[in-house]
Amino acid sequence: MKSLAELAAIREKMQNKVVLREGGSDIRVVVGMATCGIAAGARPVLNTFVEEVAKAGLSDKITVTQTGCIGICQFEPVVEIYESGKDKVTYVKMTPEKAKEVVEKHLKGGQVIEDYVIKNI
Amino acid sequence: MVRAQVLICGGTGCTSSGSKKLIAEFEAQIAKNGLEDEVKIVRTGCFGLCALGPVVIVYPDGTFYSRVQEEDVKDIVEEHLIKGRVVERLAYKDVAEGVELKHGNVSLNDTTFYAKQKRVALRNCGVINPESIDEYIAMDGYAALGKALTEMTPDDVIRVVKDSGLRGRGGGGFPTGLKWSFTAKNQADQKYVVCNADEGDPGAFMDRSVLEGDPHAVVEAMAICGYATGASEGYVYVRAEYPIAVARLQKAIEDARAYGLLGKDIFGSGFDFDLFIRLGAGAFVCGEETALMTSIEGNRGEPRPRPPYPAVKGLFGKPTTENNVETFANIPQIILHGASFFNTMGTEKSKGTKVFALGGKIRHTGLVEIPMGTTLREIVEDIGGGIPNGKKFKAAQSGGPSGGCIPASLLDIEIDYDNLIAQGAMMGSGGLIVMDEDTCMVDIAKFFLEFTVDESCGKCTPCRIGTKRLYEILEKITSGKGTLADLDEMESLCKYIKENSLCGLGQTAPNPVLSTYRFFKDEYVAHVKDKKCPAGVCKKLLSFSVDRDLCKGCGMCARNCPADAIFKTTYIAPEHKLPSYCIDTDKCIKCGACMSTCKFKAISKK
Numbered sequence: 001m002k003s004l005a006e007l008a009a010i011r012e013k014m015q016n017k018v019v020l021r022e023g024g025s026d027i028r029v030v031v032g033m034a035t036c037g038i039a040a041g042a043r044p045v046l047n048t049f050v051e052e053v054a055k056a057g058l059s060d061k062i063t064v065t066q067t068g069c070i071g072i073c074q075f076e077p078v079v080e081i082y083e084s085g086k087d088k089v090t091y092v093k094m095t096p097e098k099a100k101e102v103v104e105k106h107l108k109g110g111q112v113i114e115d116y117v118i119k120n121i
Numbered sequence: 122m123v124r125a126q127v128l129i130c131g132g133t134g135c136t137s138s139g140s141k142k143l144i145a146e147f148e149a150q151i152a153k154n155g156l157e158d159e160v161k162i163v164r165t166g167c168f169g170l171c172a173l174g175p176v177v178i179v180y181p182d183g184t185f186y187s188r189v190q191e192e193d194v195k196d197i198v199e200e201h202l203i204k205g206r207v208v209e210r211l212a213y214k215d216v217a218e219g220v221e222l223k224h225g226n227v228s229l230n231d232t233t234f235y236a237k238q239k240r241v242a243l244r245n246c247g248v249i250n251p252e253s254i255d256e257y258i259a260m261d262g263y264a265a266l267g268k269a270l271t272e273m274t275p276d277d278v279i280r281v282v283k284d285s286g287l288r289g290r291g292g293g294g295f296p297t298g299l300k301w302s303f304t305a306k307n308q309a310d311q312k313y314v315v316c317n318a319d320e321g322d323p324g325a326f327m328d329r330s331v332l333e334g335d336p337h338a339v340v341e342a343m344a345i346c347g348y349a350t351g352a353s354e355g356y357v358y359v360r361a362e363y364p365i366a367v368a369r370l371q372k373a374i375e376d377a378r379a380y381g382l383l384g385k386d387i388f389g390s391g392f393d394f395d396l397f398i399r400l401g402a403g404a405f406v407c408g409e410e411t412a413l414m415t416s417i418e419g420n421r422g423e424p425r426p427r428p429p430y431p432a433v434k435g436l437f438g439k440p441t442t443e444n445n446v447e448t449f450a451n452i453p454q455i456i457l458h459g460a461s462f463f464n465t466m467g468t469e470k471s472k473g474t475k476v477f478a479l480g481g482k483i484r485h486t487g488l489v490e491i492p493m494g495t496t497l498r499e500i501v502e503d504i505g506g507g508i509p510n511g512k513k514f515k516a517a518q519s520g521g522p523s524g525g526c527i528p529a530s531l532l533d534i535e536i537d538y539d540n541l542i543a544q545g546a547m548m549g550s551g552g553l554i555v556m557d558e559d560t561c562m563v564d565i566a567k568f569f570l571e572f573t574v575d576e577s578c579g580k581c582t583p584c585r586i587g588t589k590r591l592y593e594i595l596e597k598i599t600s601g602k603g604t605l606a607d608l609d610e611m612e613s614l615c616k617y618i619k620e621n622s623l624c625g626l627g628q629t630a631p632n633p634v635l636s637t638y639r640f641f642k643d644e645y646v647a648h649v650k651d652k653k654c655p656a657g658v659c660k661k662l663l664s665f666s667v668d669r670d671l672c673k674g675c676g677m678c679a680r681n682c683p684a685d686a687i688f689k690t691t692y693i694a695p696e697h698k699l700p701s702y703c704i705d706t707d708k709c710i711k712c713g714a715c716m717s718t719c720k721f722k723a724i725s726k727k
Contacts, residue, residue, distance in 0.1 A: 002381065002389045004267045007258060014259035017161075021126065021180045021248055033205040047159060050124035063181045064124060066205030 016059050027062045027107065029053070031094075032078040034069030040076035041095070042066075048096040049079070052103040062107060075118065081106065090118045123161045125202055128178040130247065132167030132333050133326070133365055134487075135174035139191070140164075143175050146191045150198040160202055166334015168247035170234055172486035173213065178247075183228030186211040215506070234485050237504050239466065241474045242290075242450035243490045246334030251369050254376040257337040263382055265453035266341050269348055270390040273456075278349040279305060282452065284460035286472030291317055291408075291445030292523065292549045293625075294471070294538040300442060303432035304350040307440040312352035314343050315436060315443040317413055318359035318366070321405040322521025323572060324480040325552030328446035330488050331476075332359065332366035335450065336373035340396060342452035344383065347394040350442050354395055358413050361400040370398060405522070405576035409624045410443045412578065423580045424624035445550065447476055467493030471537030481518075481554040484509050491536070498532040501555055512557035516640070520549025522569045522576075523629030525636025526562065545636040547629070561658035562641040563648055567595040569633035577626065584627030587618040591631065600661040603649040612638065653727075660711040663726050665704050671723035674699025678715035678724060684708050687715060 031037070031046040049064045070078050075092035079102070082088055089112055091102060098116055105111045129135075129144050147162050168176045173187035177197070184207050186197065193211055200206045216231050229235050229247075240246075249256040257263070269278050283298025304312060316339060320328040332339065343355040359367055374396050377383040385393045399417045406412045407422040414436045416422035435441025451473060455463045464472045471493040477500065480486055484506030491500060497517060501507065508514050516526040525546035527534060534540055538548050556565065570592045579585045594611045597603045615631035622628045638645055647653050654662040667678070669692050679687040679702055686708035693700050704715070704724075716724045 002386070004271060004388060007263055007267055007388075010255055010258045011261070011264075014255045017123070018249060018256055018259045021128070021183075031205075033203065035204070038203070046124060047122060050159075051122040054122060065181050068204055068206040 016054050026084055028082040029062060029064045029107070030080045030082065031064070031066045032068070032070050032076055032080075033066035036069055036073035037076040037078065040093075042077035044096045045077045045079065045094045045099050048099040049103065052100055053107065056103060056108055058107065072118070078118075091116045092118045122158070124159050124181075126161045126163055126180045127197075127202075128163045128165050128180065128247070130166070130168050130174060130176040131164035131251075131365070132171070132246075132330055133363075134167065134171035135176055136365065138174040138188075140175035142191055143177070143189060143194060146194040147198070150194050151202070154198055154203060156198070156202060163250045164252070165249065166246040166251045167243075167330040167488055168229065169238075169243070169330075169488040169490075170232075170485060171488065172484070176247075178229060182207075183230075185213045185229045185232065187213045233506065234487070234489070234504055237495065237499055238490050239474050239492045240490050241454055241463075241466075242331060242338075242447050242476055243334065243488070244454070245338065246330060246488075249335070251334050251336055252372050254337060254373065254380060254382075257335070261457060262337050262453070263341055265456035266344050266348075266382065267388055269345050269456055270388045270392055275305060275349045275351065278345060278456065281456060281460050282349070285455045285463040286460075286467070286470075287448065287451055287455060287463060288471065288538060289445060290447035290451075290475065290550065292520065292547065294548060297444060297448055300432065300444070301346060301349050303430070304352070304435075304440045304442040307433055309440050311354070311437075311439045312350060313436045313439055313441040314346045314350065314352045314355035315410075315414065315417070315431075315441055316343055316355065316357040316446060316449055317408060317410065317443055318357055318363075318446045319401045319408040319413060320360065320363075320446075320550060321403070321408045321576075322523075322550055322552040323569075324554050325478045325521060325550055327476040327478050327488065327551045329363050329366050330478075331446050331450045332363065332370050336366075336370045337377065338450045338453055339370070339446055340373050340377050340383065342449035343396060344387065344394045345452055345456060346442055346444070346449070348392050350440075352440075352442065353393050354397070356397050356399050356417050356436065358399050358401055358407070358417055360403050362403055367398065367400065374398070404578070405572070406578040406624070406626050409626055412624065413443070414441065423578050424626070426623060447551070468535060468537045468540075470539055475536070475548065475551060477519075477551045477553045479505050479553050479555065482508050482512065482557040482560070483555040493537045494535045496533050496535055497527060500536070500553070501532070505555065508555065508557050512559065515556045515558050515560055516562065518546075518554040518556065518565065518569075518633070519552065520547040520629075520632070521552045522572045523547060523625065523632055524549045524552075525632045526556075526565070526640060528640040530640075545632065545639055547632070559656055559658070561599075561654050561656040562637040562644050563595065563599055563654075564656075564658045566634045566637045567592065567599060570595060570630070573626065573630040577630075581621075581623040581627060583618050583621040584623065584630065587614060587622070588627070588630050590614060591618065591634065595634070598645065598648045599654070599659040601648070601652040601659075605646075605649055608638075608645055608649060657726055663711050664706055665709055665711065665713070665716060665724060665726050666706075667702050667704055668723045668725065669701040669703070670694045671721055672701035673697050673721055673723070674701055675720075676702065677718045677720070678702055681714045681718045683712060683714065684710045686710070 077094040079091045177186040177189045287297040288294040412422045412424040431441040476490045577584045686705045
């Protein structure tokens with residue numbers, strides 16, 4: 001190790017991998033992963049969220065996790081976004097493509113995509 | 122892409138309760154469900170809650186599972202990792218008062234065990250994979266070394282350590298910065314840094330857990346110490362009974378060398394430093410600094426008189442700085458965050474935090490780190506969860522064979538170096554053994570003294586012969602042959618050993634006797650005057666007897682007696698049909714087998 005820059009580079013690279021363990025992030029993305037959700041394709045949606053959030057370098061601010069059945073099985077895959085100080089947003093009938101859009105517009109841009117929100121389906 | 126991580130404790134405690142098998146089972150179940158790319162298994166160091174092991178934590182939600190068995194793994198994988206449903210029957214539920222659960226599930230930090238703790242030395246234990254240097258770097262690892270080498274002079278480093286108020290965590294409590302400055306002052310062609318990981322107190326495992334959970338912190342700190350004092354080589358003296366700690370430390374040193382964090386010209390600063398491990402054979406005296414260095418040199422581990430102090434003439438006759446594992450583990454944090462990060466925690470003369478190994482009669486056996494000044498009551502009742510089986514707290518023993526007891530009347534004592542010494546106990550390296558009302562204090566003193574008699578190296582007479590004579594007096598007292606004169610002799614012998622022994626082992630060996638005698642004199646007196654052991658421990662002072670009116674004459678006791686000391690009488694209690702039994706006290710070996718087999722509680726001991 002000849003410079004602090006090298007050390008910083010390793011830290012940068014690794015931080016995504018340990019950040020999961022710190023918790024306490026501001027935004028939580030919760031994907032419904034009960035039998036109904038999995039059958040409707042929630043797993044690729046969950047994985048897309050994890051990948052896109054990491055790619056955007058937001059892993060320290062956003063926690064992606066899963067939950068059980070929310071009770072609206074016909075709308076699965078369901079994704080809920082919790083942000084402190086704001087109302088919960090529930091996206092339904094999600095796909096990996098829609099997930100990418102949510103990361104781009106909602107999580108990065110702060111813009112709720114009304115078309116995918118439950119009340120508008 | 123990894124979306125969830127399963128942290129499994131790989132400390133010695135959880136490894137012995139089966140965490141290795143657990144890891145294999147998790148790997149199998151995760152593979153079976155095709156989750157290899159989504160879920161990562163991390164083997165960590167100790168989480169602290171050893172009594173509840175094996176411990177498993179699932180992130181990102183931080184759900185804390187305790188006592189996980191192989192057959193539970195399937196449920197965790199299929200329910201939690203796939204469906205996101207917490208496996209309630211395994212989830213730990215003991216939540217601290219006033220803690221609001223953030224997301225409905227209990228995470229480690231919400232538990233009563235963790236809520237009052239403050240983790241500095243243990244900050245990475247149970248959080249990172251100790252065998253991954255990259256994970257350590259991700260947690261700001263080696264940033265302190267980088268900062269010291271590129272932005273600070275050796276004097277700056279020493280000043281920060283001095284200002285932080287850090288004192289030696291191995292027991293003595295000598296100011297660390299001052300110690301470093303002594304070595305720095307002395308000119309020599311070669312100086313050394315030594316890490317004392319020869320943890321020998323019965324029931325203590327703080328240093329082991331740091332080495333197992335965060336070995337790089339010690340490596341980094343030793344390099345910083347080398348820079349500050351002008352040493353280019355370091356030795357870690359660790360006992361061979363700590364195989365996991367040794368293996369991880371070895372890997373840490375090799376990885377650090379591969380990254381150039383040990384070796385020549387670290388960070389381009391021109392500073393060279395390398396580190397070596399020396400295994401100790403488990404002699405208690407080798408925890409004494411001069412004996413430890415003698416042992417590293419390849420000689421029999423015996424202490425030598427001081428002065429000259431190691432800072433002048435230490436390892437191989439060169440100026441040497443020796444610190445304990447936990448002391449070192451605090452250093453990177455202090456350098457990185459400044460002296461005020463550390464000296465704002467704790468009491469006036471004892472700064473920062475201290476790690477304790479909680480053991481004995483307590484619900485949460487394990488490893489805790491608390492700010493100095495936390496009361497003993499908080500440790501025992503809140504963090505430790507109190508005494509099991511509804512028993513009463515009697516005393517806590519701190520400092521192992523060199524320390525003393527703190528009785529129930531002093532439960533509100535604020536833990537720091539000076540308060541403990543004022544009460545005849547000492548901080549020691551951090552073993553804290555909790556005792557309940559069933560503990561005989563004379564017996565405890567005898568236990569610790571037996572240990573020091575065994576471990577005395579024999580070099581000086583006061584320790585070699587003095588402790589043996591002292592043990593004999595205690596033996597006499599616990600077997601009911603003691604006199605009041607023996608108590609006086611015991612006290613004066615204690616003083617003599619303390620004043621005349623060569624090293625710390627002998628100088629502190631009488632402490633367990635003196636402190637129990639100070640706080641529990643009535644128990645000693647009961648042993649010699651009334652020939653009774655109030656706690657019912659000292660066998661030779663006990664007598665077992667059958668209450669002939671409660672005895673139904675079933676004969677279970679007689680059949681279970683290994684000494685044939687129980688015989689049938691001719692007495693038949695009015696409401697019973699069979700003759701009762703009686704114990705021949707001359708034959709009785711006081712094993713208690715009869716008492717535990719009697720279903721009618723007709724046998725009692727006094």
